Amino acid sequence: MKNKRILFVLSLVITASLALAGFTAGENEDSYGYSIGDYAAEINLLNVDGNMVSYEDYPKAKGFIVIFTCNTCPYAVASEDRIIALDAEFKGKGYPVIAINPNNPEVQPDDTYELMQAKAKDKGFTFPYLYDKTNTVYAQYGATKTPHVYLLENTKKGRMVQYIGAIDDNVRTASAVKERFLANAVNELLAGKEVSVKETKAIGCSVKQ
Amino acid sequence: MKFLSYVLIGLQVISCVDNKKITSEPEQAAIVESSVESKSNDDLIAELRSGIMVYNFEGLDRALLQKNNDTTYVVNFWATWCKPCVKEMPYFEKVGAEYAKDKVKVVFVSLDFPDRLEPLVVPFIEKNKIRSEVVLLDDADANSWIPKVSDEWQGAIPATLMFNNKKRAFFERSFTFEELEKEVQSIL
Numbered sequence: 001m002k003n004k005r006i007l008f009v010l011s012l013v014i015t016a017s018l019a020l021a022g023f024t025a026g027e028n029e030d031s032y033g034y035s036i037g038d039y040a041a042e043i044n045l046l047n048v049d050g051n052m053v054s055y056e057d058y059p060k061a062k063g064f065i066v067i068f069t070c071n072t073c074p075y076a077v078a079s080e081d082r083i084i085a086l087d088a089e090f091k092g093k094g095y096p097v098i099a100i101n102p103n104n105p106e107v108q109p110d111d112t113y114e115l116m117q118a119k120a121k122d123k124g125f126t127f128p129y130l131y132d133k134t135n136t137v138y139a140q141y142g143a144t145k146t147p148h149v150y151l152l153e154n155t156k157k158g159r160m161v162q163y164i165g166a167i168d169d170n171v172r173t174a175s176a177v178k179e180r181f182l183a184n185a186v187n188e189l190l191a192g193k194e195v196s197v198k199e200t201k202a203i204g205c206s207v208k209q
Numbered sequence: 210m211k212f213l214s215y216v217l218i219g220l221q222v223i224s225c226v227d228n229k230k231i232t233s234e235p236e237q238a239a240i241v242e243s244s245v246e247s248k249s250n251d252d253l254i255a256e257l258r259s260g261i262m263v264y265n266f267e268g269l270d271r272a273l274l275q276k277n278n279d280t281t282y283v284v285n286f287w288a289t290w291c292k293p294c295v296k297e298m299p300y301f302e303k304v305g306a307e308y309a310k311d312k313v314k315v316v317f318v319s320l321d322f323p324d325r326l327e328p329l330v331v332p333f334i335e336k337n338k339i340r341s342e343v344v345l346l347d348d349a350d351a352n353s354w355i356p357k358v359s360d361e362w363q364g365a366i367p368a369t370l371m372f373n374n375k376k377r378a379f380f381e382r383s384f385t386f387e388e389l390e391k392e393v394q395s396i397l
Contacts, residue, residue, distance in 0.1 A: 206365035
């Protein structure tokens with residue numbers, strides 16, 4: 001009898017905690033920007049060439065490789081050549097890179113619009129490098145650090161978030177990369193498959209706001 | 210109130226179950242083995258003349274994160290290039306000194322690239338007279354180890370893990386001294 005009672009209490013407890021856990025997880029998703037399967041809103045941001053850039057400027061795109069990055073974070077700098085290579089590899093296939101600098105130059109003086117222009121010219125960026133003047137886009141996405149990647153696929157319902165995380169498994173040394181998380185995800189979408197690794201984590205510099 | 214305590218006990222039961230699931234048996238055996246061989250250097254990549262240990266994640270995990278004793282560990286992940294990290298380091302130093310009597314131990318885990326250790330990290334520690342232990346984590350595959358530190362960690366630094374044999378807390382944020390002291394007090 002006692003055992004039965006314990007069992008009953010235990011099952012109550014488990015149900016209650018599962019309910020609680022579910023509730024918290026739901027809350028986190030809301031407060032952390034986009035999750036996999038969400039639809040990304042349109043952007044309209046100033047590019048280093050002086051023009052405004054929106055997703056709708058790319059009518060032929062199948063999707064977008066959106067990368068939050070900045071001028072001087074060592075992880076961002078270590079990724080620059082790889083970001084250029086990704087644009088070269090996937091722009092022609094319908095997935096251009098869109099880079100967005102989420103940092104507030106008043107907090108991070110290395111990330112002014114002028115220094116972004118210098119960086120883009122110096123490195124020969126082949127993709128837009130956008131200035132998040134209102135400091136709202138990074139929060140909308142839930143980007144917490146640089147670099148931080150969001151892969152969007154154009155679907156009938158909108159630009160669906162298909163992958164969030166790192167470019168690959170070795171931010172420091174391109175030659176030591178074993179898994180190209182982002183490239184694999186784009187290739188899977190291009191092949192009409194479901195993305196197998198949807199989220200990864202990487203160390204980055206916190207977004208400076 | 211009674212219900213709440215049942216819920217709490219239930220949560221603990223679940224988290225114990227989870228832990229067992231995560232730590233598969235061969236891994237447990239390995240951990241036991243390495244703590245017996247107290248000077249297993251397999252995971253220690255280097256020990257510099259300055260005394261800074263360089264670990265891969267497995268090494269750091271065994272040497273520090275798995276500790277289970279009456280000390281409260283405050284493990285701060287930082288890098289010399291991370292301005293908010295550098296700003297809050299004196300607060301960690303102060304907490305480490307003021308709460309040493311309560312067995313609080315502060316450890317700074319540097320995520321600087323290993324080639325910056327001698328030219329940047331060591332001079333930084335000397336210049337700022339850092340007294341807490343500093344180690345360097347040299348493990349590029351962050352996707353595999355970030356979740357092992359905490360599921361909550363998105364990967365930004367500063368980040369801080371506090372734990373003792375009763376409680377564990379993780380923070381992906383920067384602290385003022387008062388905020389840090391409050392969190393340390395609440396885990397003691």
